[in-house]
Amino acid sequence: MTPPAAPQSSNEILVVDDVLVRFDTPDGSVTAVDHVSFGVRPGEFLSVIGPSGCGKSTLFNVIGGLLGHTAGVVSVAGETINGPHQSIGMVFQEESTFPWRSVTDNVAFPLELIGMPKAQRIERARHFISLVGLDGFENRYPNELSGGMRQRVSLARTLASEPKILLMDEPFAALDEQTRLLLGDKVLQIQQQLKQTTLLITHNITEAVQMSDRILVMTYRPGKVKRIVDIDLPRPRTSEIVGSEAFGRYVAQIWADLREEASRGMRDEEDHMMQPAGSKS
């Protein structure tokens, strides 16, 4: 078992140091993320995995600068994050393409915001559209594309802003299994090609093991770091690796950790439902 790594700002591009997120609710204060610390090295693919309700998405929003935190520090290349940072590019779980913009205009959106001239940004957008394999769809609108294609548009849009760190929150959660596997291959291929530092938030073990250099397992509420696992599998990896023995061992190991947390979560939810109605007030 690797203990939660102490942040080493020297060689880590993203440092999450002792981050605490607490929400005030009518029933009292709830701790969503409990003193979480970890670092991401340049070019690394790190996945954060945990059961529903472990504060994964909260962590995603805090690192992305969309949500404030109660205590602790998040820093990118030594710079403390205080709101959305230009070095971090987010890909959301939900449908996030702009339905009124063509694929090209969607991907060019971040470039438009920084005032890049039209010809130049269209050329850059084309490059990233081609990177995610959507050549020929440049002038289509999102409602003419499948869910998997729309998610690739979102990915291309975020990559077009050339973030130092790609931050993804279950980007394939809404897709069917086959699309999810193929899109995973694509993401992995792009990540290796660009040497893109990537932080993936997921609850899918197979996905995490296939893609990651390291996996951070979180506990059920309040979300703490339970374990960080190094995935020592050869690259390049494709979805075919899923059948290998070493792969199976990693999956089993992480599932053993997660199972404990997930069943705690389930019991907790059942307890909530067992409470007679009205006892809350």
Add this chain to the structure above:
Amino acid sequence: MADTSRVTPLAATAPVMSPVTLLRIAIILTVLAVWELLSYSGWLYRDVVPSLLAIGRALIDLLTHGEYYFNLAVTAGEVGTALLLGGTCGLIVGITLGANRFLSKAFESYLYYLGPTPKIIFFPIMIMWFGVGPGSKIALGTLSCFFPVALSAAAGMRQIDKTLIRVGKSFRASTAQMVFKIYLPAMRHPIINGVRLGLGVALIGTLLAETKLSNKGIGFLIINAYSTFDMPRMYAMLIVLFILSIGANAFVGRFGGLDTIRRN
């Protein structure tokens, strides 16, 4: 085999006129026939129901004289100005209320109370403030059109997909960029609907004001024809007005409709 005929594309087998179109034409013809019968029957006071021929003559007379176009231009100018003023104010207020929970809680109920109030009751005040000329008509039209636009914009603002707002923020869009590149395009359907409703009530407000107190405009011509009991002329003007309203509505609708097809 019998089932395959069902999947034949509609366009290939559709008759020149669908049953709906035929029925619509039949209804119009029936109404016209009943009208003509009534006008010749002598059951009603003379000219309350003038013959179609008389209305036709009045229509030609109306459309061949410059006076009508001058007054049409006056009314169109008033409605256009009212739509511009009321629409802009409505949009700004609607977006502000939609974006700010506190302000919307504090003020939006006033909009709901004042929205359905017939704005004509404010006309005497408008005359005192803006005079008997076009000013008071524009003011009443503006007031009428403000409410539907503001309410649709506020509702539209709240319906914006929150993820799209988060996307904009994650790319560090400025407030102006958020408004022009995300909020407004995301709200295009409710806004077009609001403008459509706003156009309707601006037209009503302006014409109503013109019939009350004025010396130019279509409302003035109509009430003038009525008070001199020139019924054919009055009906002719109503017909033209009816056609113009349909045209204006279709124009705004097409504007929104095209958008729907191409960009969802």
